[in-house]
Amino acid sequence: MAEIVFDHVTKVFQEQIALEDISFQIEKGEFVFVTGKSGAGKSTLLELLIKQQEPTAGNVFGFQKALGVLKEKEIPHYRRRLGIMSPEIGMLNNMTVYENVALALYAVEQGGKGMKRKIMRALGLVGIAEKAYAYPKELSGGEQARMLLARAMVVNPDVLIADEPTANLDPDAAWDMMLLFNEIHRQGKTLIIATHARELVTIMRKRVITLVAGALVADEKNAIYNQKAMDIFEERRVLQERENKLEKNINIL
Ligand SMILES: Nc1ncnc2c1ncn2[C@@H]1O[C@H](COP(=O)(O)OP(=O)(O)OP(=O)(O)O)[C@@H](O)[C@H]1O
Structure with missing residues (x-):
């Protein structure tokens, strides 16, 4: 099937x-x-x-x-x-890029050990690793979209x-x-x-x-x-x- x-x-x-x-x-x-x-x-x-x-x-x-x-x-x-990238799952402006991506791991109870490696890998995949500690409003529109993609990918989804x-x-x-x-x-x-x-x-x-x-x-x-x-x-x-x-x-x- x-x-x-x-x-x-x-x-x-x-x-x-x-x-x-x-x-x-x-x-x-x-x-x-x-x-x-x-x-x-x-x-x-x-x-x-x-x-x-x-x-x-x-x-x-x-x-x-x-x-x-x-x-x-x-x-x-x-x-x-499933990794979900949706405008409805907005970003939190008072959290850094790193923290925003971390939320996706907490949501599926994958916080804790190995978390930093997973987050930095996802940010690297979308090309914004150097922005990890910036806040969303310090990013361009394209970078914000990449952050949302990193958040979807950090859980290593199949789809x-x-x-x-x-x-x-x-x-x-x-x-x-x-x-x-x-x-x-x-x-x-x-x-x-x-x-x-x-x-x-x-x-x-x-x-x-x-x-x-x-x-x-x-x-x-x-x-x-x-x-x-x-x-x-x-x-x-x-x-x-x-x-x-x-x-x-x-x-x-
Ligand atoms: N929760 C809801 N309650 C009532 N009607 C809804 C609901 N969700 C969607 N609809 C209706 O179902 C139809 C399909 O909506 P849907 O949002 O899936 O379309 P879409 O192709 O994603 O549109 P868009 O590109 O504007 O997002 C529309 O007529 C919409 O009004």
């Missing part, structure tokens, strides 16, 4: 369909972009993967286990295998998950971030990156999963950014199809 599996996953918030009948598999060591315009369902997909949300229907599997049946005490062990990692970066810093992702990929990690940075996705030629209004409309290898995701007609088509299906179901009832 693949490392990550979404099997007919649907997520509905109140009346809002965030994801509809999504199925895909990600093998160990793959580099995958998840694209789609704002509201397409990218963050929801990542939240289901880290078990921050539960699917309304279908199953998500991580490392060959159905997340739906993980016991409460098994969840930290599962999450320990790196990033939600819009280049959102606030200038083009040079965004490109540097992609090169770092490539390096992490070269080290054998699995990467799942949600983004709407179309130029970067196009240059990287990785696997691209495209969401439109919560539907998976394309899943391509060595792909460029799929223009479909930005296409209003494609969105109308998905919504129309959904409406037709709904009407059919109502008629059956």
Whole structure:
């Protein structure tokens, strides 16, 4: 079985369909972009993967286990295998870079012995070891993003998950971030990156999963950014199809 599996996953918030009948598999060591315009369902997909949300229907599997049946005490062990880079896990401005990265180790109870080595290795990986004792506001935007990446990588995860990692970066810093992702990929990690940075996705030629209004409309290898995701007609088509299906179901009832 693949490392990550979404099997007919649907997520509905109140009346809002965030994801509809999504199925895909990600093998160990793959580099995958998840694209789609704002509201397409990218963050929801990542939240289901880290078990921050539960699917309304279908199953998500991580490392060959159905997340739906993980016991409460098994969840930290599962999450320990994921490195999460998300703007929602903000940085603490009154702590140094070193301390901010240390928080990720404390969160998975890996504080203590060997901690300094792990932190300096993660900061070295992203190229900001010399900033270890600086405060976030003394860093450039690109360096702050690298600090968030170091925090995701310090736990030595099997899978790196990033939600819009280049959102606030200038083009040079965004490109540097992609090169770092490539390096992490070269080290054998699995990467799942949600983004709407179309130029970067196009240059990287990785696997691209495209969401439109919560539907998976394309899943391509060595792909460029799929223009479909930005296409209003494609969105109308998905919504129309959904409406037709709904009407059919109502008629059956
Ligand atoms: N906690 C929630 N409660 C209610 N609705 C939600 C919630 N989370 C997401 N949604 C809705 O689900 C849909 C998908 O949202 P999601 O955040 O996954 O999209 P996205 O592709 O990540 O967008 P963005 O690029 O803007 O982050 C949207 O219509 C959103 O309003």
